Amino acid sequence: MKLKIAFDPDLVALMQAEIAAGEKAVSAVMREASTSLKSAWRGQITGAGLGTRLGNSIRLASFPKSGDSLNAAALVWSNAPVIISAHDTGPLIRSKDGFWLAIPTPAAGKSTRGGRITPGEWERRTGLRLRFIYRRRGPSLLVAEGRLNSKGRAVASRSKTGRGVATVPIFLLVQQVKLRKRLDLKQEAERVVDGVPELIVARWGQGKLD
Numbered sequence: 364m365k366l367k368i369a370f371d372p373d374l375v376a377l378m379q380a381e382i383a384a385g386e387k388a389v390s391a392v393m394r395e396a397s398t399s400l401k402s403a404w405r406g407q408i409t410g411a412g413l414g415t416r417l418g419n420s421i422r423l424a425s426f427p428k429s430g431d432s433l434n435a436a437a438l439v440w441s442n443a444p445v446i447i448s449a450h451d452t453g454p455l456i457r458s459k460d461g462f463w464l465a466i467p468t469p470a471a472g473k474s475t476r477g478g479r480i481t482p483g484e485w486e487r488r489t490g491l492r493l494r495f496i497y498r499r500r501g502p503s504l505l506v507a508e509g510r511l512n513s514k515g516r517a518v519a520s521r522s523k524t525g526r527g528v529a530t531v532p533i534f535l536l537v538q539q540v541k542l543r544k545r546l547d548l549k550q551e552a553e554r555v556v557d558g559v560p561e562l563i564v565a566r567w568g569q570g571k572l573d
Contacts, residue, residue, distance in 0.1 A: 386431035388566035392559055397423045397437030400555045404439065404548055411545040413450060417443060439552075453544030463536040465505065470517040471533045482534055491519055493533060505534035 401423045408418040420443040426436045441447040449456075458464050465482050474480040475488070482493055482505055493505040510520045510527050517531040 382433070383431075385567055386433050386435075388563050388569075389433050390425075390427075390431040390435040392562045392566055393435045393437045394425050396555050396559050396562070397425060397439050400439045400552060403551045403555070404441075407546050407548065407551065408447075408450075411450065413545065417446060420447070447546070447548070449542055451544070451546040451548050453542050455539055455541050457539045463503070463538060464540055465534040465536055466502075466540070467534055468532050469515055470511060470531050472514075472516045485533060489517070489519060491517070495536075503536040504532045505536060506530050506532050 401421050404421045405418040408421070409415055420441045421439065422442060423437060423439045426432075426438075456464065467480050467485075471480055471485055474484060476484075485491075486493055489507070489509070491507040491509055493507055496504040496506055498504065507517055507530075508520075508528055509517045509531055510522075510529060511531065512518050517533055520528045522528065
């Protein structure tokens with residue numbers, strides 16, 4: 364006597380369909396979650412007044428690059444991690460050599476190389492010498508003898524009589540600065556991650572009905 368067992372519907376086909384639905388669900392949810400996190404981080408950065416350029420440093424990559432997988436993953440990161448981390452943690456910043464941190468005033472202008480101008484660059488650019496003024500209360504100063512131009516920047520005086528020349532504060536000197544925490548990227552990431560399992564289950568069930 365010969366026995367034959369047959370499954371109706373085909374069990375192998377059902378399992379393959381289940382796996383395919385899972386792969387599709389996991390991949391789709393990871394792409395959606397990473398896109399949502401990237402948008403949320405960029406929104407935090409621009410909303411904190413840090414500019415769209417820094418916001419656009421947030422990037423994402425999905426894996427695999429093409430097709431679907433139960434092991435699908437995504438990575439969201441910043442191309443400016445040091446700056447982002449500083450605004451995300453609010454660190455205490457001290458001078459590397461243990462002396463002063465020079466914070467430029469509006470009269471100092473901006474660096475030609477981008478970022479914050481240094482006392483050395485300012486002297487080379489203007490041809491003026493900075494003079495140190497110590498203050499017991501409040502930040503000490505680096506000042507220069509000159510005048511303010513129409514843009515509010517300190518420049519050398521053209522007057523031969525000294526008319527209009529003033530002592531202009533160029534840099535504030537402090538020993539340390541506590542950077543204000545302006546971002547909370549971890550909380551946003553946890554919110555997105557916590558919602559992933561429920562979204563996968565919902566999308567997986569939807570895939571089986573399609």
